[in-house]
Structures are given as structure tokens and as C-alpha cells.
Amino acid sequence: MSFYEAQDLFFSYQEKPILQGVNLSVEEGCIVSLLGENGTGKSTLMKLFLGLLTPEKGTIVLKNRALQSYSIKERALHVSYVPQSTQIAFAFCAFDIVIMGRIAFESWFKKASQADIQIAQSSMERLGIAHLAKRTFQTLSGGEKQLVLIARSLAQGAKILVMDEPVSGLDYGNQLRLLETILHLSKEGYTFLKSTHFPEHALMLGGYTYALKNGHVLAHGETSETITQELINELYNTDIALKQTTCGYPVCVPAFVQMKE
Amino acid sequence: MVKQSLLFGSIIALLIVSMAVSLCLGRYEISMKTLMHFLEWKWFYLGDTPHNATLLENILFDIRLPRILCVVLVGAALSVSGGAFQAMFVNPLVSPGILGVLAGASFGAALGIMIAKNWFGVQLFAFTFGFVAVLVALGVAKIYGKSGSTMIMLVLGGVISSSLFSALLSVVKFMADPYDKLPTIVYWLMGSFSAVDMKILASVSMPLLLSTITLSLMGKYLNVLSLGDDDAKALGVRVTWVRNSAILLATLLSTLTVVAAGMIGWVGLIIPHIARFLVGADNRILLPMCALLGAAFLVIVDTLCRTAMSIEIPIGIATSLIGIPIFILALKNAKKGFA
Numbered sequence: 001m002s003f004y005e006a007q008d009l010f011f012s013y014q015e016k017p018i019l020q021g022v023n024l025s026v027e028e029g030c031i032v033s034l035l036g037e038n039g040t041g042k043s044t045l046m047k048l049f050l051g052l053l054t055p056e057k058g059t060i061v062l063k064n065r066a067l068q069s070y071s072i073k074e075r076a077l078h079v080s081y082v083p084q085s086t087q088i089a090f091a092f093c094a095f096d097i098v099i100m101g102r103i104a105f106e107s108w109f110k111k112a113s114q115a116d117i118q119i120a121q122s123s124m125e126r127l128g129i130a131h132l133a134k135r136t137f138q139t140l141s142g143g144e145k146q147l148v149l150i151a152r153s154l155a156q157g158a159k160i161l162v163m164d165e166p167v168s169g170l171d172y173g174n175q176l177r178l179l180e181t182i183l184h185l186s187k188e189g190y191t192f193l194k195s196t197h198f199p200e201h202a203l204m205l206g207g208y209t210y211a212l213k214n215g216h217v218l219a220h221g222e223t224s225e226t227i228t229q230e231l232i233n234e235l236y237n238t239d240i241a242l243k244q245t246t247c248g249y250p251v252c253v254p255a256f257v258q259m260k261e
Numbered sequence: 262m263v264k265q266s267l268l269f270g271s272i273i274a275l276l277i278v279s280m281a282v283s284l285c286l287g288r289y290e291i292s293m294k295t296l297m298h299f300l301e302w303k304w305f306y307l308g309d310t311p312h313n314a315t316l317l318e319n320i321l322f323d324i325r326l327p328r329i330l331c332v333v334l335v336g337a338a339l340s341v342s343g344g345a346f347q348a349m350f351v352n353p354l355v356s357p358g359i360l361g362v363l364a365g366a367s368f369g370a371a372l373g374i375m376i377a378k379n380w381f382g383v384q385l386f387a388f389t390f391g392f393v394a395v396l397v398a399l400g401v402a403k404i405y406g407k408s409g410s411t412m413i414m415l416v417l418g419g420v421i422s423s424s425l426f427s428a429l430l431s432v433v434k435f436m437a438d439p440y441d442k443l444p445t446i447v448y449w450l451m452g453s454f455s456a457v458d459m460k461i462l463a464s465v466s467m468p469l470l471l472s473t474i475t476l477s478l479m480g481k482y483l484n485v486l487s488l489g490d491d492d493a494k495a496l497g498v499r500v501t502w503v504r505n506s507a508i509l510l511a512t513l514l515s516t517l518t519v520v521a522a523g524m525i526g527w528v529g530l531i532i533p534h535i536a537r538f539l540v541g542a543d544n545r546i547l548l549p550m551c552a553l554l555g556a557a558f559l560v561i562v563d564t565l566c567r568t569a570m571s572i573e574i575p576i577g578i579a580t581s582l583i584g585i586p587i588f589i590l591a592l593k594n595a596k597k598g599f600a
Contacts, residue, residue: 096484
């Protein structure tokens, strides 16, 4: 029984191999974090999971069916994409962005139905951003933009959210609030596949972690067991120590600030 | 919302008034009162038969009305296809000619003038080569489409195709008989509605009307396309299909305008700007506004072309000369824009 799974994926960009035999399994309701240096193929892997790219070899299975056998509309029912705060050229208001989540299910040439408008409104309410509806997207803060894009995914109705570095560009407070939102939604049954540059964020969210290096999975498993001092240092070529706080929570301490004990 | 309906209402009123005024003006001037009287008599059987009913009927319905209707359709078509291309390429400097359609249609028309026996042949050549030019652009984009961005490849394809057909147009001009064919080609390329009659109107009106309406209604899909291909696909939109349909419709519209009236520049570039300044960038509202505004603008310009001087001014020249100051003003005030 595979919920959402990549089997032996190969992919390359113009002869340059990116992924070389990646296996990755996402379980329903789980948060899966992808770790790895810049350019290790995290984004590529996520695009393959979204069906935006086609693997050279290997398959992606969604609910026991090959992802490629889904129509684009069917796929949108199950999987949605939360991009890094998108560059949006036109001055759309937040609500216009959210209701775009319904586009595949609206009828051609017709205005959005009352039901679609309802769905868009309630998904904004769920994230506590209903008051932003009339604001122009460009005038929102980075954190608000991310919430609007998540609301769009909720409106789309897909229970799996694929997020490309959701916290990039956010200030510290917004980063924490966004992670809390993700945790909250996962408890409601949403599934997350997300890439991150912060091992600590993966630790905060728990779930599963896959560490990618040179197109291979270096380590994977439950986050608390997978992310070790050795893994982080190997993955990022750093010198850190993973220490337990008094309440048992692990934190990374770089060598250059480590105090002598 | 109220503000928007008011705006649409006033542009529709502007369009109707300018059409009515345009009906009255010309070599034979008809007063608004006479026009009203005549229409009441004609449509509602009210009042006495006007003393010059046959003459009025001839001037209004056989000569001026077909031309004005054609102007309305062409103005709307150029503006909507310009607006749609600007949305698709997410670039405000794009005009309907971006994929080479205008260059192709111009070359086709010039070639038609050289070798075709009649005006129908000229129109057929213009129409065919408009599409050929876009196919060349798409073909170039397709060859190199695998590497790099689709949009940039399309733009480059368009540049290549435009240059190719401009060069071919020059070849035709160079070879054309300088006393007979060359002036015809040159005048034709300046654009004019003076040749429009019922026959031309009948052949271009339906496809123009239908494509303009269809493209205007594609706004919400164009909105999603402007987020980028990946985003749009993940939202469940068949990006390639939507883009190709929009390109097909915009190409059809542009070639038909060339078929009906030759080259008319600027309308497809400036009207979407002014419309965006009025109603913002949401294509669901922007494209219908483009259609109305473009129609009204071209009716006014065409009326000036017919009446300002004793000879008719080529409309392609007039749209540029009148369009440029308007464009500068619009740019100065453009705050909503692409922001």
C-alpha cells in the first residue's frame, strides 16, 4: 500500500544527472522534510512529485496508481503546490489568488460559483487571514503571502501539500508561525512534502526526514532518529554539535560559538 | 463593484455616442435630429417619411454603417488580442504583432496585390500568411523549447518570424511596379477602412465577433497563466492547451483586422494600457474593457480620418499620431499597472 511514493527515480537536466535512483515514501497525514545542499535536486524531486516534470526512469505512485495516469485535473484534486512566495506580475488581490485554487473545478467561461467563493472564503478563515481578502498581493508581507498561497491550496481541496522552502525570506516570527500552521494542518489530516534549509525546522515538525546528497538519499527515517550531528556535518560540510536542551529538545550549536565545558 | 459598472456604462455610452456621431458626419452631413427622425421612421414606423429617405438609407446603411461596424469590431479585436498577449507574456510592451502575425499578413497582402486577380485573393493571401508567420514563430520556439523558458523562446521566435516577413515584404515592394502596384501596397499598409462594404463586413464580422468574445471570456485562465507555468499546472490548468487556444484566437483576430483594413498599429498596445489604468490588471475585467475601449477609440479616430481633411487620412498613421500623446499621458498616470 503506497500513499505517495517515488520508486527508483532518475532525472537529469541536459545530460547533467540530478537524481540517481531516489526512493521516497510519504505516508498519509505525515510531514516529510527534504534536506540537502543547494542544487542537490530537492526542487527537482518535488516537481517530479507534482507531475510538472517526467522522470527519466522510475515511477511516482499516488494512492496505488501511477501519477502519470492521473489527468491534470484529477491530480489537482489530490496534490497542490505552495511555491516560494511567487513573483506575481499583476496586481491581484489576495482573494483572487485564493479562488484560483478552484479554477480546475469551475466551468469554462463562467464566473466562480457561489460554492467556490464560499470555499475560498472559508479556507482564508481557517488560516486567520480573512481580513486580507481585499489587499493587493504585492502589498502583503512575506508571511502573509505564504498563508495566502496555503489558503489557495486548501481551496483547491487537495490533501497533500508540496512546499518548496516555505520559510525562505520570512522573518523569524513568521517562520515560527508558518511552521505552527503546518503542524496544525497536519494534525487535521493534511500531508506535507517540503524542502527546508533548516535541520532545526525539520526537528520542530517531527515526521520523516530525507537527506539528499549528490542525487542519492543519504539517510532517511523518523526525523528525531535521522537527524544526527554526523548527518548534518556530512550533509552541509559544517562543524556543529547537536545538543539536548534541558527539556530534551535538540539544537544545533556551531563550533565557532561552542563554549568550553 | 458599483464604480466598475459605472465605468463600463460610461464607456458603452461613449461607444454608442461616437458611433451615432460618426454616422452623421461625412461628406454629406446629416444632423442628429434627421438621424433620429429617420431611425424612428425606419425602425418604429413613427412620423412622416423623410423627404430624402432613399438617399439617407443609402448613405447610412449601405455606406457608413458597414464601415462603422467594421471599425468597432477591428478596434475591439486589436485591443483584446493585445491585452491577451500582454497577459500571456506577462509583459506590458507586447503588442498583437509579437508572434509575427502582422508582418506575415502584410507580406501576404503585398504578395496578393502583386499576383492575385482580385481583392478576395489579396485577403486570402493576407490571412494565410498571418498564420504562416505565427507557425514559423511557434516552430522556432518548439525547436529550442526544451532548453530554457518557453516564453523567451516564443518571443525570439516572434522576432525571427517578424524580421523574416518584413524582409520578404521589402523584396515584394522592391519588385513591385513603382507606378501601379507599389503605391497600392504602400497605401494598403498604412491601413484604411475606406474599402469596407457589406461584403467585407459579412465575411469578417462573425469570426471577429466570436473570437473577441471567446478571448474576452478567457480572462480567468490568463490570470492563472500569469503566475507561471508550474503554478498554473499544479492548479490543474492545461497550460499548453490554454496558451495555444489564446494564441490561435489572438492570431485569428489580428489577421482578420489586416484582411479588413490593412495595418493599424498602436491600438493593440495602448488600449490595454489605458484599460489597465482604468480597471486594474484582472483579465476577467480587463479584456472586456479593452474591447469596448478599443472599439470606441477606433471609431473616433476613423471618424477624424474621414472628416478632418478633404482627402482621407490613412488610419494607421492617425492611430499612431493620436495614440502616442494618449499613451504618454496614460504612462504618467499609470499606478495600478503591472506593479
